[in-house]
Amino acid sequence: MPDEHDHAYCHAHGIPHGHGHVHENQKAVLDRLARAIGHLEKVRRMVADGEDCSDVLIQLAAVRSALTNTGKVILQDHLRHCMVDAIAAGDHAAVDELCQAVEKFVK
Numbered sequence: 001m002p003d004e005h006d007h008a009y010c011h012a013h014g015i016p017h018g019h020g021h022v023h024e025n026q027k028a029v030l031d032r033l034a035r036a037i038g039h040l041e042k043v044r045r046m047v048a049d050g051e052d053c054s055d056v057l058i059q060l061a062a063v064r065s066a067l068t069n070t071g072k073v074i075l076q077d078h079l080r081h082c083m084v085d086a087i088a089a090g091d092h093a094a095v096d097e098l099c100q101a102v103e104k105f106v107k
Contacts (some may be wrong), residue, residue: 023081029074032066075102083095
């Protein structure tokens with residue numbers, strides 16, 4: 001089986017992916033993560049500086065929203081690419097794995 005350093009490798013659900021798990025929205029995901037990290041760094045500074053708790057909570061909400069929206073983009077890409085491939089290959093375990101991941105994501 002190819003490993004993660006090869007151009008094609010298998011995910012936990014065993015479906016080889018020739019695209020190296022780079023999806024069409026990878027740049028958007030990275031940009032969103034950078035924004036979330038920036039928001040979180042601001043929260044850290046706000047707490048260190050003793051800023052108002054209400055303002056800290058608002059900034060934390062921005063972090064949570066940025067991460068949730070990033071997760072949505074990742075989920076959409078996963079459905080459109082990996083899951084389509086898995087279903088076409090008859091790998092129903094991949095559906096179960098996705099359901100478990102979604103359950104943890106929405107907790």
